[in-house]
Amino acid sequence: MNATDIPLEERIIFALDVADPREALALVDQLSGSIRFFKVGLQLFFAGGWPVVEHIVRKGCKVMLDLKLYDIPATVQLAVRQFADRGITFTTVHGYGPVVEAALAADTGIQILAVTVLTSFGAEQVNELQFQGSVDDLVLRRAETVLGLGCHGVVCSAREAMLLRGQLGQDFVMVTPGIRPAGAALNDQQRVATPGRAIADGADYLVIGRPIRDAADPEACIRAIQHEIATALA
Numbered sequence: 042m043n044a045t046d047i048p049l050e051e052r053i054i055f056a057l058d059v060a061d062p063r064e065a066l067a068l069v070d071q072l073s074g075s076i077r078f079f080k081v082g083l084q085l086f087f088a089g090g091w092p093v094v095e096h097i098v099r100k101g102c103k104v105m106l107d108l109k110l111y112d113i114p115a116t117v118q119l120a121v122r123q124f125a126d127r128g129i130t131f132t133t134v135h136g137y138g139p140v141v142e143a144a145l146a147a148d149t150g151i152q153i154l155a156v157t158v159l160t161s162f163g164a165e166q167v168n169e170l171q172f173q174g175s176v177d178d179l180v181l182r183r184a185e186t187v188l189g190l191g192c193h194g195v196v197c198s199a200r201e202a203m204l205l206r207g208q209l210g211q212d213f214v215m216v217t218p219g220i221r222p223a224g225a226a227l228n229d230q231q232r233v234a235t236p237g238r239a240i241a242d243g244a245d246y247l248v249i250g251r252p253i254r255d256a257a258d259p260e261a262c263i264r265a266i267q268h269e270i271a272t273a274l275a
């Protein structure tokens with residue numbers, strides 16, 4: 042899908058980061074009038090498994106299964122095969138060449154997104170990886186590598202969105218977590234941006250969890266974010 046064709050209701054991928062699958066299903070029921078894309082991550086998948094994914098799909102919404110796989114190639118390929126025919130749109134692996142190649146080789150029709158550098162990482166954590174360069178350098182290097190292998194898209198912070206679009210073009214999906222409306226708590230995120238900034242700089246989809254989940258009025262929070270996105274797109 043061309044980035045300009047993405048419906049506003051799919052621009053936010055709401056991270057269903059809750060421990061109780063019943064709470065997750067209730068959130069899907071409550072929010073699926075305004076959000077049509079949900080992310081199932083490690084906590085919820087371990088707690089609720091496939092029935093949660095099936096519930097989202099039954100609602101006619103899209104699913105990002107965000108398990109950030111990282112293992113030997115054979116294991117990754119066989120794991121991704123398990124995701125086939127379940128209505129999943131995106132799934133994630135770490136942005137390391139052999140892992141991405143294995144996920145692509147599973148050939149499921151699911152779009153594979155490679156996590157470049159976690160948005161909770163800053164310069165200090167990248168230095169600890171013994172990488173001689175900035176966070177931007179590492180994100181760009183990993184994105185270039187995985188896209189060169191045929192990966193469908195990347196997960197990065199919106200802080201790198203403009204750099205990646207400038208260097209690597211438009212022809213890949215860019216999903217950005219670490220989104221914080223102005224004034225929102227950062228929690229454990231380091232590389233953050235507002236929804237408007239992320240879209241203006243070239244992100245296709247914004248992963249947002251706690252700012253919506255913990256809002257006094259989640260629907261009002263979603264409306265405000267969608268207004269910011271629509272303004273950035275105008």
Ligand SMILES: O=c1ccn([C@@H]2O[C@H](COP(=O)(O)O)[C@@H](O)[C@H]2O)c(=O)[nH]1
Nearest residue numbers: 056082158159160218219248249250251
């Ligand atoms: O680099 C990454 C990759 C994935 N995530 C996931 O996104 C959400 C963010 O939730 P917030 O509550 O909006 O911080 C969460 O599920 C992470 O696992 C990420 O944050 N950074």
